[in-house]
Amino acid sequence: MSTGIPETKQLTTLQALALILCFMIGAELFILPRETISKVSTADAWISVVLGGIFSFCTAWIIILLGQRYPHFTFYEYVQQITGKLIGKCIGLVVVLYYIHLASYELRSMEEMASFFLLEGTPGWAILAWFVWISLYLCMEGISTIGRLCQIIIPISITVLILIYILGSTAFDMNNLRPLVAKGWTPIMKGIPSTTLAFSGSECFLFILSRMQAPKKAAKVMSWGIGLAVIFYTSAVIICIGVFSLDGVLTRTWPFFDLARSVEFEDLLLERFESLLLAIWVLQIFSTFTIIFYSAALGVSQIFNLSYRISMFLILPFICLISQLPKDINEVFALGAYMGKANLVLFSCLPVLLLLISRWRVNSP
Amino acid sequence: MLACAVASHFTLAGEFSMKSWKRCLRYSCMITCYFLLAGCWSSSPIEERNLEAGIALDAVPQQTETSAEETDQQPPKKQIRRTVQFILPEEGSSSGSPSLGNKFYNEEELGDSIMEMTRESYLSNQSPAGFHLKTIVISSELLQKVPLQELLDFYLADNDIRLSILLLTSTGTASDVFKEMKSGKTPAFMLKDLFDNRSHTNRLVKPVTLAKVIGPLKSRSSFVVPNVIRIRDGITLSGAGVIRGETQKYAGYLNKMDVEGLQWITGDLTGGIVKGTDSRSQRDFVYEIKSAKSNIQAHVNKNDISFHVKISSVGRLSESFVSDTNKMKDQTLREEADVVQVKIKELAQQTVSKMKKMRVEVAHMGQALRIQHPDMWEQVKDHWDQVFATVPVTFEVKVDIEDFGASTMTTN
Numbered sequence: 001m002s003t004g005i006p007e008t009k010q011l012t013t014l015q016a017l018a019l020i021l022c023f024m025i026g027a028e029l030f031i032l033p034r035e036t037i038s039k040v041s042t043a044d045a046w047i048s049v050v051l052g053g054i055f056s057f058c059t060a061w062i063i064i065l066l067g068q069r070y071p072h073f074t075f076y077e078y079v080q081q082i083t084g085k086l087i088g089k090c091i092g093l094v095v096v097l098y099y100i101h102l103a104s105y106e107l108r109s110m111e112e113m114a115s116f117f118l119l120e121g122t123p124g125w126a127i128l129a130w131f132v133w134i135s136l137y138l139c140m141e142g143i144s145t146i147g148r149l150c151q152i153i154i155p156i157s158i159t160v161l162i163l164i165y166i167l168g169s170t171a172f173d174m175n176n177l178r179p180l181v182a183k184g185w186t187p188i189m190k191g192i193p194s195t196t197l198a199f200s201g202s203e204c205f206l207f208i209l210s211r212m213q214a215p216k217k218a219a220k221v222m223s224w225g226i227g228l229a230v231i232f233y234t235s236a237v238i239i240c241i242g243v244f245s246l247d248g249v250l251t252r253t254w255p256f257f258d259l260a261r262s263v264e265f266e267d268l269l270l271e272r273f274e275s276l277l278l279a280i281w282v283l284q285i286f287s288t289f290t291i292i293f294y295s296a297a298l299g300v301s302q303i304f305n306l307s308y309r310i311s312m313f314l315i316l317p318f319i320c321l322i323s324q325l326p327k328d329i330n331e332v333f334a335l336g337a338y339m340g341k342a343n344l345v346l347f348s349c350l351p352v353l354l355l356l357i358s359r360w361r362v363n364s365p
Numbered sequence: 366m367l368a369c370a371v372a373s374h375f376t377l378a379g380e381f382s383m384k385s386w387k388r389c390l391r392y393s394c395m396i397t398c399y400f401l402l403a404g405c406w407s408s409s410p411i412e413e414r415n416l417e418a419g420i421a422l423d424a425v426p427q428q429t430e431t432s433a434e435e436t437d438q439q440p441p442k443k444q445i446r447r448t449v450q451f452i453l454p455e456e457g458s459s460s461g462s463p464s465l466g467n468k469f470y471n472e473e474e475l476g477d478s479i480m481e482m483t484r485e486s487y488l489s490n491q492s493p494a495g496f497h498l499k500t501i502v503i504s505s506e507l508l509q510k511v512p513l514q515e516l517l518d519f520y521l522a523d524n525d526i527r528l529s530i531l532l533l534t535s536t537g538t539a540s541d542v543f544k545e546m547k548s549g550k551t552p553a554f555m556l557k558d559l560f561d562n563r564s565h566t567n568r569l570v571k572p573v574t575l576a577k578v579i580g581p582l583k584s585r586s587s588f589v590v591p592n593v594i595r596i597r598d599g600i601t602l603s604g605a606g607v608i609r610g611e612t613q614k615y616a617g618y619l620n621k622m623d624v625e626g627l628q629w630i631t632g633d634l635t636g637g638i639v640k641g642t643d644s645r646s647q648r649d650f651v652y653e654i655k656s657a658k659s660n661i662q663a664h665v666n667k668n669d670i671s672f673h674v675k676i677s678s679v680g681r682l683s684e685s686f687v688s689d690t691n692k693m694k695d696q697t698l699r700e701e702a703d704v705v706q707v708k709i710k711e712l713a714q715q716t717v718s719k720m721k722k723m724r725v726e727v728a729h730m731g732q733a734l735r736i737q738h739p740d741m742w743e744q745v746k747d748h749w750d751q752v753f754a755t756v757p758v759t760f761e762v763k764v765d766i767e768d769f770g771a772s773t774m775t776t777n
Contacts, residue, residue: 116524121407171576175732182739245580251521252579262528262576272496272527 010213013221015147019208019291020225022150023201025157025232026288027109030281031333032198032233033240033255040191043177043246046237047188052195053230059348060202060222066355067209067218075206076302082358091350092303098342099296100315102200103289104322105335107131110285112329113254118278132320135290139297139312143211146290153283160280165235167263167273172242196348197340198233201288202226203347207295253329257281293319415493418469419450419500419553421539422516424507425475445507445516447474447482448540450553451493469551471543479519496525500553501532501575502593504539505606508615513608514582520575528576531557534606536618537594547598556593559602567628567637567654568621570605586610587725587750589619589627607725610750617723619716626716629676629709630728632659639680639712641704643687650685652705652766654678661733665741672730672758676709682769692773698766706762717758726753 011019028035036045070078075095080088111127119127138146181188202222209215240255243262252258260274293312296319300311326332423446452469472490476482486493503516520526533556535542543552560572573590581588587610594603605624609616619627628634634657642649657678664671682692682701690697720726731749735742745752 119407120524171574175729175736176580178736179739243576245584247583248576248580251583258528258576262574264527264529274527 011144011147011208011211012213013217015144015151016208016212016218016221017225018150018154019143019147020201020204020221021154021228022284022287023204023291024199024225024229026201026285027106028198028336029233029236029284030113030254030256031336032195033237033249034252035194035337036191036237037241037246037249039194040187041246042183042187043179043241044181044183044188045191045241046177046234047181048191049195049198049234049237050230051188052192052199053226053233055192055348056196056199056202057223057226059351060205060226061219062351062355063203063205063347064209064218064222066351066358067205068215069358070210071215072210074210074298074302076299078358079354082354082361089303092299095346096296096299096303096315098339098346099292099299100318101322101335101342102339103292103296103319104325105332105339106285106289106292107319107323108326108332109336110282110289111323112332113257114278114282117257118275118282128320128323131286131289132316135286135293136312136316138290139294140309142308143208143294146287146294149290150287153280153287157280157284160276161232164260164273164277165239167265168239168243168259171263172239173245174242176242176245177238193344194337194340195233196344197336199226199229200340200343200347201229201291203343203351204291204295206347206351207298409492413491415451415490416497417449417493417495418452418497418551419502419543419556420498421448421450421535421543422446422479422501422503422507423448423539424504424510444477444510445475445479445482446540447476447479448472448543449474449486449493450543450551451490452497452551452553468549469543469553471540473540479516483519494525495523496527498526498530500556501530502535502539502542502556503532505534505536505592505615505618507539508534508606508608510614512613513578514613517575517578517582521579526575528574528579530575531560532573532575532578532590533593533602534590534615535593535595536604536606541595542593542600544595546600552600556600556602560591564636567625567634567639568604569602570624570628571633581608581610582613584610585613586731587616587727589624589727592618607723607727609725616725619719622712623716623719626712626714626719627728629657629713630659630661630674630716630730632657632676634678638683639705639708641701641708643685643690643701644704646687646690648686648688650687650701651683652701652764653681653683655680655767661728661730663730663734663737663741665734665738670734670738670741670745670752670756672733672756673761674713674758675761675763676713677763677765678705678709679765679767680705682766685769692769698769702764702766705764705766709762709764710760713760713762714758721754724754725750730756730758 032049033045036048039045040048066078067075070081073081076092079091082088083091107128110131111124114127115122115124138149202225205218205222209218212218236256236259240249240259243259244252244255249255257274257277260277263273264271265273293315296315297308297312300306300315301308304311306314326335425444425446449472450469451472472486474482474485476485483493483495501517501520503513507516517532520530521528542556546552546555560569563569563571570589570591573588578588578590587608589605589607591602592604592606593600604621605619605627607616607619608614625637634654637654639652639654640649641652655678657676659677660675662673662675664673682698685692692698716728720728726749730753731742731746735746
């Protein structure tokens with residue numbers, strides 16, 4: 001394979017964990033509380049998030065089982081072995097298309113929020129250009145460099161997030177979360193699909209498992225990654241409901257960001273804490289975007305036997321173009337909801353199918 | 366160091382080879398980047414900005430019929446008067462002792478849309494900035510005409526305005542609140558600090574930030590907002606305004622005593638006093654609240670709702686005019702506590718009857734019903750304010766006087 005990626009550089013276990021967390025905590029964090037509550041419409045929305053996390057844990061488990069059968073190949077390579085070249089390439093292409101759209105979604109979400117809250121007056125292309133070029137530069141070096149970057153970003157993000165949670169809890173009202181499970185479990189179940197996009201990222205084992213120094217530890221890394229993500233997402237939803245009340249969250253476009261804007265601490269170094277949150281959030285999206293970009297470029301290079309660098313330059317224009325397609329912010333959110341559904345099909349149903357076929361093919365001859 | 370490197374290239378590499386030309390280009394690119402990156406796309410010096418500190422919204426008295434006819438055209442329905450308090454950062458710091466009045470200035474604007482008025486002020490003001498806004502005061506007169514949702518919609522959607530802004534009502538003229546005070550303080554900022562005093566008084570409701578009104582506005586439930594009025598040389602927080610959930614307009618005013626009762630019911634107390642009268646000597650004494658708790662129990666019997674509120678408090682006998690009493694006797698403390706108990710019960714009952722008269726419920730009783738009997742709540746939540754008027758509320762108050770300070774003596 002002419003992938004052009006230095007194979008000697010590999011991911012340490014810690015880097016893999018950071019990578020997964022970076023991939024998971026992306027654009028969805030800011031809108032997840034609203035998305036879930038609008039589906040659940042009771043204060044139990046946070047239970048949906050926990051259940052959604054457990055669900056994604058199961059799918060990630062299957063992905064790891066699948067990946068460990070082919071420890072030296074990435075998804076795009078072994079899918080061709082499982083289903084045959086033609087079908088395998090088609091499946092690979094669909095995954096690449098998914099990632100191109102997901103990258104566009106992340107890019108556009110970042111642009112929308114950064115231009116509204118942070119860089120009012122800066123044209124959209126200026127925000128995008130820096131973001132995209134730096135990401136391209138980073139991607140050039142392959143997954144181990146991205147992993148190292150994530151390792152730097154994650155501790156900063158976690159610190160700021162925890163600070164936001166602590167600050168938010170000062171305006172927290174427990175009564176907004178009560179009563180627990182008053183309307184039964186049906187609304188809670190309805191909310192689970194809305195969390196799939198938030199937990200998308202666990203599927204990156206499809207690509208990084210073969211690059212890990214210790215592929216056997218993948219399951220451990222995955223448990224930690226999803227566990228931490230569940231904690232962050234669930235507490236975000238709980239605190240948003242506690243501060244704004246159930247009805248209040250529904251009226252906020254970016255509930256989690258508004259959380260940081262609703263508390264004020266004069267004693268603290270930063271009275272307006274949201275600027276810090278926005279800064280790390282851009283970092284977070286940057287890392288998510290970079291991993292998605294890497295996954296898509298890897299796919300193109302392995303499906304069409306192109307050089308990895310060329311495929312990066314090939315798909316970048318598409319990502320930028322698609323990111324500008326949604327006409328307004330409602331279409332951006334609609335794209336997000338659509339991506340969530342696509343994720344459900346691609347990375348929950350497909351791996352099960354592939355695992356079954358690969359087992360059957362091994363046993364049958 | 367970088368400049369040296371560039372210079373050395375110009376001197377040493379006399380002949381312009383392709384390689385050194387490339388290097389030169391690279392360095393000059395880097396230097397340009399340094400300058401560009403250190404700059405800011407949309408910078409604006411803070412001295413030139415006018416920072417908004419507070420906003421007061423008032424009603425405009427209706428114009429007479431004649432003036433409307435004179436213009437022949439349909440006059441714009443200018444019904445809101447917006448007063449903005451701007452702070453002057455540079456003068457406050459440059460002059461050693463800031464003299465009265467130059468810390469801020471107020472500006473007025475008429476209109477019917479908040480956003481329109483905000484943009485209107487750009488015509489007379491260099492660059493007003495809203496991101497340091499601290500307080501919004503709305504007059505009760507305006508709130509009787511315009512729903513709160515309409516007045517706040519702009520502030521809830523704007524990107525500069527934080528949701529931590531305090532919301533207050535004023536039974537007087539809201540713009541008067543922002544006028545100069547004898548103490549020389551900036552009213553918009555002072556209002557915020559006044560709420561730190563909640564640990565010393567029970568006549569002040571919890572501060573209401575924009576973040577806290579979003580929920581009630583959406584679910585259309587009634588709530589209270591602290592009330593501020595102008596007194597001779599300053600401002601004072603007095604009572605609370607009630608916003609009716611259904612209409613989102615002003616429902617009425619709770620005076621200081623009502624607020625006390627309300628806080629006893631909700632248990633949102635962190636301090637304050639209760640004045641009682643000794644039953645035997647008819648002399649007054651003051652009970653200081655150390656802690657207070659309340660537990661609202663909702664009971665549903667078939668279709669009948671009733672509430673039982675358990676209030677408990679622990680405190681100190683801080684001031685007593687009762688002569689010849691022995692504070693060191695348990696019996697005495699028990700008797701005084703009983704008096705306080707009755708007093709608190711009276712306060713709470715008075716507030717409940719006031720709420721019923723106003724046809725609102727702002728004491729979190731609907732919340733108690735929602736949590737304890739979710740099915741019943743679903744039935745009544747759309748007209749809860751009306752339903753509440755017929756619901757019986759009973760109280761059970763328990764007060765313990767723990768100590769009496771450093772003096773065992775009473776005035777004699």
